[in-house]
Amino acid sequence: MRYNPQFLLSALDAAQFPAPTVPEIAFLGRSNVGKSSLLNSLVGEKAAKVSQTPGRTRAINFFALLDPRQQPKLIFADLPGYGYAKISKSISAEWPKFIDPYLAERTTLKLCICLVDSNVPPQPNDGKLIDWMRHVGREFLVVATKTDRLSGNARTRNLLAIKNAFDLEEVLPVSSKTGAGVKELWNRIEAAGSEK
Numbered sequence: 001m002r003y004n005p006q007f008l009l010s011a012l013d014a015a016q017f018p019a020p021t022v023p024e025i026a027f028l029g030r031s032n033v034g035k036s037s038l039l040n041s042l043v044g045e046k047a048a049k050v051s052q053t054p055g056r057t058r059a060i061n062f063f064a065l066l067d068p069r070q071q072p073k074l075i076f077a078d079l080p081g082y083g084y085a086k087i088s089k090s091i092s093a094e095w096p097k098f099i100d101p102y103l104a105e106r107t108t109l110k111l112c113i114c115l116v117d118s119n120v121p122p123q124p125n126d127g128k129l130i131d132w133m134r135h136v137g138r139e140f141l142v143v144a145t146k147t148d149r150l151s152g153n154a155r156t157r158n159l160l161a162i163k164n165a166f167d168l169e170e171v172l173p174v175s176s177k178t179g180a181g182v183k184e185l186w187n188r189i190e191a192a193g194s195e196k
């Protein structure tokens with residue numbers, strides 16, 4: 001189905017989150033990994049701002065996806081990136097305080113899309129995010145971004161390294177530039193969104 005994206009709001013604390021109504025999908029990952037770009041290629045529009053300056057966004061940006069009758073069907077949440085400040089030791093030390101409770105408690109959150117860069121070796125802070133997902137019992141999907149920058153062999157090798165490092169059964173390769181993997185990701189989002 002074709003959805004129309006509508007920017008809802010930028011939340012800097014839990015009191016500002018939109019009312020929990022329709023199923024929500026969160027996009028998480030290191031700064032510059034391609035969260036906003038992927039969100040845009042999913043909705044086919046420049047809904048989310050692609051960073052010129054990595055690490056700028058400190059808020060959660062919420063977007064509603066409207067069906068042809070203008071009814072909201074899903075919410076996408078674009079989360080602040082982590083891992084930009086070189087001094088930071090852990091995700092939670094760097095993330096604004098409201099992110100952990102968001103992930104632990106948001107009732108309508110159906111799927112966390114955890115983005116990792118397919119062009120770099122597995123990163124410890126990505127591992128921490130995945131550990132946190134397991135700890136809070138969230139359904140999550142690891143997506144490897146920017147695969148257009150790699151040749152076939154290097155892609156296979158890097159995807160395997162990510163799977164092994166984080167003990168994953170599956171990593172979904174995507175490129176916002178070419179659109180590779182985006183349809184598959186949509187199928188996963190729709191499946192998660194229609195789960196009761």
Ligand SMILES: Nc1nc2c(ncn2[C@@H]2O[C@H](COP(=O)(O)OP(=O)(O)OP(=O)(O)O)[C@@H](O)[C@H]2O)c(=O)[nH]1
Pocket residue numbers: 029030031032033034035036037038049050051052053054055056057080081082145146147148149174175176177178
């Ligand atoms: N080649 C290539 N470049 C990409 C792709 N996706 C994103 N980029 C580039 O990577 C940079 C960061 O992209 P963003 O989408 O802003 O990343 P982000 O994760 O939202 O960054 P923050 O909001 O700072 O956390 C931009 O220069 C994008 O053009 C991709 O699939 N392929």
Ligand SMILES: [Mg+2]
Pocket residue numbers: 035036037049050051057078
């Ligand atoms: Mg962004």
